[in-house]
Amino acid sequence: MTPTVIITGASQGIGKATALLFAQKGYDIVLAARSPERLEAAAAEIRNLGRKALAIPTDVTNVEQVNALVNKALDFYSNIDVLVNNAGICLTGPIENTSLNDWRQMMDTNFWAYLYAIQALLPHFLQRGAGTIVNVGSFGGKMPLPYMTAYCTSKYAVTGLTDSLRLELEPKGIHVCAVQPSVTKSDFMERAQFRGQDEKAAQEYRQQMSNLLATSMASQPQDVAQAIWDVVKHQKAEVVVGSGAILSTAHRLFPGLMQWVMAKQIKSPKS
Numbered sequence: 402m403t404p405t406v407i408i409t410g411a412s413q414g415i416g417k418a419t420a421l422l423f424a425q426k427g428y429d430i431v432l433a434a435r436s437p438e439r440l441e442a443a444a445a446e447i448r449n450l451g452r453k454a455l456a457i458p459t460d461v462t463n464v465e466q467v468n469a470l471v472n473k474a475l476d477f478y479s480n481i482d483v484l485v486n487n488a489g490i491c492l493t494g495p496i497e498n499t500s501l502n503d504w505r506q507m508m509d510t511n512f513w514a515y516l517y518a519i520q521a522l523l524p525h526f527l528q529r530g531a532g533t534i535v536n537v538g539s540f541g542g543k544m545p546l547p548y549m550t551a552y553c554t555s556k557y558a559v560t561g562l563t564d565s566l567r568l569e570l571e572p573k574g575i576h577v578c579a580v581q582p583s584v585t586k587s588d589f590m591e592r593a594q595f596r597g598q599d600e601k602a603a604q605e606y607r608q609q610m611s612n613l614l615a616t617s618m619a620s621q622p623q624d625v626a627q628a629i630w631d632v633v634k635h636q637k638a639e640v641v642v643g644s645g646a647i648l649s650t651a652h653r654l655f656p657g658l659m660q661w662v663m664a665k666q667i668k669s670p671k672s
């Protein structure tokens with residue numbers, strides 16, 4: 402039987418690169434994101450590779466839409482082998498300029514949506530005694546990043562969810578794993594939000610992020626897609642992709658030193 406995967410945020414960036422890689426490896430794909438046109442374009446690329454692709458426009462922050470996504474996927478393929486929770490957004494700015502709505506949007510997209518998809522698919526995985534859940538987090542879910550408190554909080558929540566759930570579901574035949582990208586040249590700047598005490602300060606944060614993306618430190622979406630394939634194929638617990646691997650290891654070993662280094666490196670536009 403042809404293996405199948407549901408990928409959220411599959412219309413662009415890391416999710417789309419992952420969809421194409423899994424199709425090349427022989428998977429049939431379910432793609433979810435909000436923009437129907439981009440989703441259909443990604444689905445067409447997969448069909449050109451000779452695999453089936455089902456594009457389901459979904460806002461993953463809406464639990465009913467996520468339930469419908471999983472039901473439609475199961476109706477179409479009968480069987481789902483892998484869930485890749487990937488749709489996510491990024492927000493940079495000082496805490497005093499981050500509104501409660503910003504926090505809610507961050508947690509709704511980066512954390513709650515992951516849980517919605519897991520809850521919806523879990524009965525199917527438990528019934529089969531098999532399945533793989535990949536949660537795409539961030540190196541910001543392994544170490545603190547200055548002026549990214551809401552983002553890091555959402556990603557630390559994903560790390561906690563992934564590590565705890567793995568303990569619980571491994572004996573039931575379900576593998577739960579994490580891929581933690583570092584700065585990656587995807588399409589995230591289209592959706593990334595920047596906050597500051599005024600528009601100029603917000604634009605300076607945007608510029609800092611653009612500068613980081615232009616360095617050789619940045620990974621490519623295909624690097625992250627390869628890591629997602631790797632954790633599924635080899636049933637690994639976690640892969641940290643790119644420069645964040647060294648930084649997060651240094652943070653684990655020398656937390657105080659790394660806090661000092663990060664604070665020196667990344668400054669508020671005011672300071």
Ligand SMILES: NC(=O)c1ccc[n+]([C@@H]2O[C@H](COP(=O)([O-])OP(=O)(O)OC[C@H]3O[C@@H](n4cnc5c(N)ncnc54)[C@H](OP(=O)(O)O)[C@@H]3O)[C@@H](O)[C@H]2O)c1
Nearest residue numbers: 410412413414415434435436461489539584585587588589
């Ligand atoms: N790029 C980086 O530097 C980086 C670093 C660390 C971690 N990550 C993580 O990697 C994952 C993928 O990010 P990316 O860089 O590939 O971002 P991206 O290029 O902006 O792609 C994001 C994808 O998610 C979809 N999406 C966003 N909000 C959604 C929603 N509410 N409902 C459904 N789909 C939604 C987008 O499509 P629509 O807008 O059409 O819905 C798009 O397909 C995220 O979890 C991100 O946090 C990225």
